[in-house]
Amino acid sequence: MLTLATMACHPLLTGIGVQLRNFKHGFSSSQIQTLASMCEALVPPLPPSCVSEEIKSAYSQEAIYSFFGASASQPSVPDEVAELIAKRGLPEAVILIKVVLRLLSTRPGTLLLCGPLCMDHKFPYIRKYSEMTLNNREKLLQSWCRESNITPLRAVFLFIKVVCCFIFFSRIDDKATNPNWEAIGYKVDSRKPSIRPKERSRPLQKGIINCNNINNDSLVQALTEKGLEVTQVPNQNTIKIKCDVVIVGSGCGGGVAAGILAKHGLKVIILEKGNYFAASDYSSLEGPSMDQLYIAGGMMSTRDGQILLASGSTVGGGSAVNWSASIKTPDSVLTEWWVNHKLRIFGGPEYRSAMDEVWKRLDVTEECSEEGFQNQVLRKGCENLGLKAEKVPRNSSKDHYCGSCGYGCRTGDKKGTDTTWLVDAVDNGAVILTGCKAQNFVLETNKNGGKRSKKCIGVLAKNLQIESKISISACGSLFTPPLLISSGLKNPNIGTNLHLHPTLLAWGVFPECSTPNLKGKSYEGGIITSLHKVASKTSDEIHAIIEATSLGPASFSGLIPWISGLDMKERMIKYGRTVNLVALIKDHSTGTVKKEGIITYSLNKYDKKNLEMGLRQCLRILISAGAAEVGTFRSDGQRLKCKGVKAEEIDEFLESIVASGGPMSRDEKWAVYGSAHQMSSCRMGVTEKEGAVDENGECWEAEGLYVCDGSVLPTAIGVNPMITIQSVAYCIATRISSVFDQGK
Incomplete structure (x- = not known):
């Protein structure tokens, strides 16, 4: 596997598939032995005779035979599977898997879960799962997958199968390659970033402070050097920082808000729990990229496991890893929000002007010089059926031919918030604290009177107490509601009405x-x-x-x-x-x-x-x-x-x-x-009964606390939401800036 020196040279080579051999998964040796037997059944070693004539005639036989002979039980794979299960699974799911593996490592437990498949005519007549024939182990997994009425066993099968296959096809050697890729015809994108004249290779670096593994003295010094008012509280492990605006999250909502408000002359701090990567950092390696650029490594799901949720977790959020589609809000949706939900912002020129500004800042093009294989198929199939295949605008050049943008755009051509709005913010003095997760907003009784009983005065994060005039939650539809609830807000619309574009x-x-x-x-x-x-x-x-x-x-x-x-x-x-x-x-x-x-x-x-x-x-x-x-x-x-x-x-x-x-x-x-699209879990409404925030994006319960991400959308929109989220954020941020103007 990769050496420490190699890992240090490439920020995205420290994830799954590049683990050091010091496993901390908490599985016992007997559980690992059983898991290895299960991995072998899922991805078994197969003899050359299993290769069909069709495959022999169409592919390289040497690579095919090597691939067919490979198994997921080979050294370190089961341990990597166990480690990823422990890292990504919900606690109750991990416990369930451990219990099942423990049962299968004993004869009575195997008999209970496997029935006749584990029985033999030789003493001791019952085999543990690891002692069963490969054929019978495979039959058991097939029964769990499709025949079992015991849904926990199906869940165990699914989780282990997903993780086992993911590890097997993503793990890499010291040359950053996987021995199975040749057989399946896969090559990692190795193109270099194309930095144009006057562009910076790491455009946000001057505004970044990495809060990971930094002591208080160094952090205070770094914050002070960025022009922030900083106080280290004596005898406490607390650092107080003052600013005009603090924003939690740097994606489509937070990035836009930061760019607009910093450009307005306000001192802005952005908190981002992920890390900062530029085009030159991206490896296009699936395992490490998923591990470091997505929430839960891309393995988050709904409680029942029915829907797998993809959500970005890095500077730029989802805009850094999305698939470039830049589609304006459909007219039918705007009419619905304006007429049915009585939100005037969506019925006038303000919102349409915002879409035009977002479109311009992202340098969106509607042309494509060359379509990739999958889109060729989509277009040809539609043409043959007499159906319409529409062009999809993209926040990249017409010549952008990159299939790995989901792992960060290696060429730097895609315009996420990390290369647009956040650059505007940093160029105007904004500071981005990476590896910094917000704990809660700080609320106090509102002494100004009015409709809002509380007032937000900042946010707590790690050992930081950030005092601000305006606080913005922009950490997405899956994380803004829990953050607001943990801060003490009670509006029933917070955390409900979640749409997912299934x-x-x-x-x-x-x-x-x-x-x-x-x-x-x-x-x-x-x-x-x-x-x-x-x-x-x-x-x-x-x-x-x-x-x-x-x-x-x-x-x-x-x-x-x-x-x-x-x-x-x-x-x-x-x-x-x-x-x-x-x-x-x-x-x-x-x-x-x-x-x-x-x-x-x-x-x-x-x-x-x-x-x-x-x-x-x-x-x-x-x-x-x-x-x-x-x-x-x-x-x-x-x-x-x-x-x-x-x-x-x-x-x-x-x-x-x-x-x-x-x-x-x-x-x-x-x-x-x-x-891949989560929306509406803190939806906008004309009253506090109909929404979590008002038409300005401000929480009904707390003055000075705003939401500026996809969670404020009143409903699902039915198309890729990047342009919509950024346009709503543009409107909210512009209205916030006017609040400061009125206070001058």
Whole structure:
């Protein structure tokens, strides 16, 4: 694995796949032995005879044989799996996995969980799980996945399967490569940043103070050098800082607010719990990048495990790792917010002017010089069906051909808040404290009278007490509500009305030999450059939108249905030419997030119906574009071979497509949903009964405390929300600046 020297040279080579051999997972040796046997069943060593003639004729045989012979039980993999489970799992999930592994490490426990599969005609007649044949171990996991009515066992299977496959395909050696990548046709993006004249390679560095592993004296000195008023409280481990505005979070909302308010002449401090990375820091390595750029390494989910949640956690937040889609708020949504929710801000020129300013600052273009493989398929499939495929504007140049922006844009071409609004902020004296997580806002009784009973005077973070005239929560829809609640706010709209834009995936395989006109690999090119709207035939309603997605090999292997070890390896061989399309809906279902990391959400029948329509349209598009095989991510491996298939067979297959329940449901055929857009958990409302904040973004209960992120959106919007969130933030920040003007 990578040496310390190599790790020190590259900030994003310190995550998963690059672990030092000092494991602290808390699993016993017997549990690790059982886990290793389970990993071997999930990713088994297979003889050359298992390689089909189709695969032999299409791929490098040496690499294929090596890949088929590899196993996830090889040294250190099970320990890495255990460590990631301990690091990312909810406490109760980790306990459950440990209990199951402990039972399977004993004969009575194995008999209880495995039944006849562990029985033998030789003494002692019952085998522990690690002693069972590989075939029987595989059968047990298959039964847990698809047949078991004991949902905790299904959850154990799913978590271990996801983590095991993720580790197997993301771990790297001292040359930053994985031995399985050649067989699956994967290459890491190794392009260098293209810094233009007058651009800085690390544009935020002069405003950054890294709070990780820094003592109080050094921190005080660094803060003072940034021009802040700092006091170290004697006999206390506390540092007091004074500023005009403190902002918690640096993403689409916080970044915009920081840029506007600092440019207005205010002293701004931004707290960011993640770290700062510039284009030259990004490695495009899936494991380390997910570990350091996403909340919970991209493994956060709703409480029931049904929806996997992707949320950025770095300077720039989601804008640093999103897929560039820059879509303005649909007119229908603005009308809904203005008319139905009576929010005047969305009915006049103020908001539309803000969208234009955001569009300009992000240097959005509607052109694309060359589309990547997946978007070629989406466009071709739509054209063959007589459907419209729209161009998707992007906050990058028309020549931007980067499939790894989800791991940070290596070329520096994508315009996130870390290369735009935050640069404006730092250039105007703002300070960004990284590795600094806010604990709570400080509230006191409001002596000014008025409607708000409390007044916010700052925020506490680590050993910092930041006093400010204005405080802004901009840490996103999953973290702003818990922060406000922990600060003492009681408005019932805080942490409710959570929208997630639920998604389901469909896949299609396009062998190069049969589709030579479709160039490239699934991980190459702009991630979203085309989309199709699944429109109602009887109304103006949009049931779903269809876009391409970005799945690295480790994420893909963790999400695809696991039918058997052989099937998994055959699927992975085709990874590079497998197109994954996503159906996304404007959800009417809602969830809650009152406590950090605890998200509940339940899909209603209406939203499931829309997802089904979107998923079926994904499959139609893939089939029409020339896929050799298509399918869904449902647990039973639902798929259709397309060669020679008749129209009625396609119709029959499409009729079988449903939005199944999640892994903790009673459905034998279940699916994991996705969400990269979280909104509305502190929605804006004209009264405190209808919203958590008013039309200015100010909390109804506390004067001087604002929310400036996607959580203030009144409803879901049905498209990628970056432009909407930034435009709302622009309006809120502009109104805050006017408050200071009035106070002069």
